[in-house]
Amino acid sequence: MGLTRREFFKLGGGGIAAIAGAGILGNSLLNNTRTPLRADATDIKYKHGVCEICEMNCAFLGKIENGRLVKLEGKPKDQHSRGSLCAKGNAGINMLYDPDRLKYPMMKTVPDRIPGQDPKWKKVSWEEAINQAAEEIRKAIDKYGPQSVIWIGHNKGNDFLRAIGSPNNITHMSTCNAVRIWATNVTLGVANYVPDFENSKYILCFGWDQLGKGKNSLARGMIEGKVNNNAKVVVFDPRLSTTASKAHEWIPIRPGTDLAVVLAMLNVIISEERYNKEFVAKYVDGFEKLAEEVKKYTPEWASRISDVPADTIIRIAREFSSGCPAVIPIHKREAIQVRPGGFELVRACLAMMAITGNIERRGGALLPRIAPLNNPAPKVKPPEIEVKERVDGGHLFPLAVPAPLGGTGLYQSVPDMILKEEPYPVKVAIIYGQSLQSMPQTDKWIKALQKLDYIININIYPDDMATMADLVLPESVYLETAHISPRITNARYPQIAVGEPMIDKLYDTKEVDEIKYLLAKKLGVEQYMPALRGKALLNYRLRRYGITYDEALKKGGILNGSQKFEPRDLTSLRTESGKIQLYSSRLEEMGYHPLPWFDEKWLLHPEAKDEFYVVTSRPAVHRHAKTHNMKWLHAIMPEGFIYMNSTRAAELGIKDGDMVELTSRYGREKGRVKLIQGIRPDTICILHGFGQKSPYLKLAQNNGPNDSQIMPAYPKETNIALKDPVGASLDCHFIVKVRKV
Numbered sequence: 001m002g003l004t005r006r007e008f009f010k011l012g013g014g015g016i017a018a019i020a021g022a023g024i025l026g027n028s029l030l031n032n033t034r035t036p037l038r039a040d041a042t043d044i045k046y047k048h049g050v051c052e053i054c055e056m057n058c059a060f061l062g063k064i065e066n067g068r069l070v071k072l073e074g075k076p077k078d079q080h081s082r083g084s085l086c087a088k089g090n091a092g093i094n095m096l097y098d099p100d101r102l103k104y105p106m107m108k109t110v111p112d113r114i115p116g117q118d119p120k121w122k123k124v125s126w127e128e129a130i131n132q133a134a135e136e137i138r139k140a141i142d143k144y145g146p147q148s149v150i151w152i153g154h155n156k157g158n159d160f161l162r163a164i165g166s167p168n169n170i171t172h173m174s175t176c177n178a179v180r181i182w183a184t185n186v187t188l189g190v191a192n193y194v195p196d197f198e199n200s201k202y203i204l205c206f207g208w209d210q211l212g213k214g215k216n217s218l219a220r221g222m223i224e225g226k227v228n229n230n231a232k233v234v235v236f237d238p239r240l241s242t243t244a245s246k247a248h249e250w251i252p253i254r255p256g257t258d259l260a261v262v263l264a265m266l267n268v269i270i271s272e273e274r275y276n277k278e279f280v281a282k283y284v285d286g287f288e289k290l291a292e293e294v295k296k297y298t299p300e301w302a303s304r305i306s307d308v309p310a311d312t313i314i315r316i317a318r319e320f321s322s323g324c325p326a327v328i329p330i331h332k333r334e335a336i337q338v339r340p341g342g343f344e345l346v347r348a349c350l351a352m353m354a355i356t357g358n359i360e361r362r363g364g365a366l367l368p369r370i371a372p373l374n375n376p377a378p379k380v381k382p383p384e385i386e387v388k389e390r391v392d393g394g395h396l397f398p399l400a401v402p403a404p405l406g407g408t409g410l411y412q413s414v415p416d417m418i419l420k421e422e423p424y425p426v427k428v429a430i431i432y433g434q435s436l437q438s439m440p441q442t443d444k445w446i447k448a449l450q451k452l453d454y455i456i457n458i459n460i461y462p463d464d465m466a467t468m469a470d471l472v473l474p475e476s477v478y479l480e481t482a483h484i485s486p487r488i489t490n491a492r493y494p495q496i497a498v499g500e501p502m503i504d505k506l507y508d509t510k511e512v513d514e515i516k517y518l519l520a521k522k523l524g525v526e527q528y529m530p531a532l533r534g535k536a537l538l539n540y541r542l543r544r545y546g547i548t549y550d551e552a553l554k555k556g557g558i559l560n561g562s563q564k565f566e567p568r569d570l571t572s573l574r575t576e577s578g579k580i581q582l583y584s585s586r587l588e589e590m591g592y593h594p595l596p597w598f599d600e601k602w603l604l605h606p607e608a609k610d611e612f613y614v615v616t617s618r619p620a621v622h623r624h625a626k627t628h629n630m631k632w633l634h635a636i637m638p639e640g641f642i643y644m645n646s647t648r649a650a651e652l653g654i655k656d657g658d659m660v661e662l663t664s665r666y667g668r669e670k671g672r673v674k675l676i677q678g679i680r681p682d683t684i685c686i687l688h689g690f691g692q693k694s695p696y697l698k699l700a701q702n703n704g705p706n707d708s709q710i711m712p713a714y715p716k717e718t719n720i721a722l723k724d725p726v727g728a729s730l731d732c733h734f735i736v737k738v739r740k741v
């Protein structure tokens with residue numbers, strides 16, 4: 001359903017700019033402007049807010065006219081928004097006023113759990129809802145132990161699980177950013193780094209479509225690096241992505257072989273002695289062993305595997321090591337990372353930046369500057385968790401994040417473990433911020449969820465997941481709540497954004513922290529939960545800066561640390577040696593390869609005429625599966641599709657807009673094709689986040705193919721056999737058959 005012309009113009013200048021510029025810079029044309037007052041607006045207020053649609057948490061001013069939020073304007077002083085929000089951020093108002101939102105707690109009254117099927121919901125009070133949820137949790141704990149209660153989704157379940165004694169905080173991170181976090185942690189002792197695009201002269205991307213994702217400050221930084229600083233941009237990607245289309249050079253590499261190319265580039269840089277000897281001697285540990293290891297990875301070897309000519313590999317390696325500031329950005333969930341060897345690829349990219357002296361150098365990769373916050377302890381320290389073994393195997397990977405709680409495990413292996421009741425039965429799941437469309441091999445997940453005794457879903461929308469839950473607890477939208485948000489991703493300098501509710505809550509909803517506390521209280525374990533809540537918590541979090549929450553708002557909602565760039569000491573990193581760690585003894589002790597390496601057995605290849613490699617991509621105007629019912633974003637992109645090479649499609653008798661069926665070893669899905677020339681003939685690309693069935697989302701229902709449906713959810717034995725220390729790189733490890741239907 002699109003916007004009518006009348007509705008379109010009712011949005012005013014901001015809304016129009018948001019749609020016209022959708023994709024990359026949102027309302028940048030409106031920087032630093034205030035929209036004119038409407039003649040009938042008698043009560044105008046501006047409030048400080050923080051966008052929660054993605055992890056950039058851009059800060060904005062919300063304009064409220066006669067009690068209604070009408071516009072969000074990025075704050076110029078925020079290092080992320082820098083005066084403009086992306087299309088998704090602008091459309092946050094749609095989420096707040098979405099008539100389809102969950103408005104009160106509801107219980108399912110039919111026994112079946114089928115996504116999108118009428119659950120015959122019954123409206124209940126919060127008291128009834130919490131009573132029933134606590135009773136089901138109590139029953140499971142009494143009979144099967146606290147480990148039978150699991151939290152699935154956004155990483156916010158730790159405190160509640162700790163209070164009840166379960167180790168099972170199951171996050172989706174192994175399908176998302178775990179590879180980047182763990183590899184960066186091993187190498188640099190931090191979870192992420194800042195690609196300093198603006199000061200770079202050479203930006204080398206492996207399947208990283210930042211401009212296509214439209215992540216505000218990262219996308220803008222890359223454009224500024226290219227346009228203002230004359231950086232050369234080179235993109236390896238099987239598809240002519242948005243980033244590739246703006247680059248100086250696009251190299252359509254064979255899917256899954258980027259690691260071979262990076263290892264060959266390391267070979268060239270080291271064998272031709274083009275590395276930064278002084279930097280390596282001072283700050284790098286394991287260089288000699290890396291030099292020995294990469295001797296076998298020649299450009300000719302990589303060329304045979306990747307389809308990239310050897311002289312192209314050699315030329316780009318030489319350009320990258322010419323001495324200019326150069327960077328290889330890594331974010332998350334790129335198709336390159338979600339394959340076997342993804343962990344090694346991130347380490348190899350970091351090694352390439354390290355040996356060329358591009359770590360903690362302007363224009364290279366900077367360590368993040370994150371402002372810490374106080375976190376309140378519980379009144380009473382919770383008892384030790386007795387069962388340490390996690391359902392997702394997180395206890396097997398204690399590399400980067402402390403296990404059992406807070407660790408990341410093999411998310412993809414969870415449905416198998418639930419179905420087989422290994423290592424023990426799971427009975428109750430609390431699912432928060434997790435859609436079915438982000439669950440690989442979705443049908444297997446559905447079977448696993450159907451096996452549970454009880455599902456509690458904390459959600460904003462009545463989506464497919466909500467229709468499967470026994471109890472739906474409505475969460476407040478971020479525009480109705482307060483925020484203290486330190487910059488974590490792409491934190492160029494320490495900065496905290498502070499936000500207030502734009503308006504009072506519209507419906508009978510609660511924040512997730514309050515829901516957890518009410519559940520803990522009903523279960524009699526609230527003394528183990530964080531001791532502070534509400535305004536007291538907000539003030540405590542800022543206390544180390546000598547400022548209260550209200551004072552921070554009065555100061556403009558942005559707290560800045562020093563913006564001066566002072567390089568950090570690279571001999572006291574939190575790594576094994578204190579230096580940049582290329583060779584990891586810890587990995588070796590755990591039975592993994594201590595250096596980045598490549599195994600051709602990781603590669604799968606299409607063999608029949610109708611078989612293809614698969615890559616996935618996320619559109620700039622949607623965030624996972626959670627923004628598809630937002631009116632303006634739906635107007636821009638109502639349906640997901642499958643990119644296919646037009647020449648290859650003609651050979652198969654497939655025309656633009658045809659419906660095709662995709663079949664992998666793991667599932668089947670149908671979707672519409674979009675024919676382009678800018679993709680390898682042997683590869684298709686599916687947009688992620690679509691495939692919603694729920695009839696309660698009037699805009700998003702039936703919005704295209706669900707890419708997760710045909711992805712593998714491997715058991716942990718497969719991860720172990722593939723020697724993957726993260727267990728996180730397998731989403732795109734499959735071949736698909738395409739058939740016109």
Ligand code: SF4
Binds near residue numbers: 057089
């Ligand atoms: S990049 Fe866009 S969606 Fe993400 S926080 Fe900023 S405005 Fe919101």
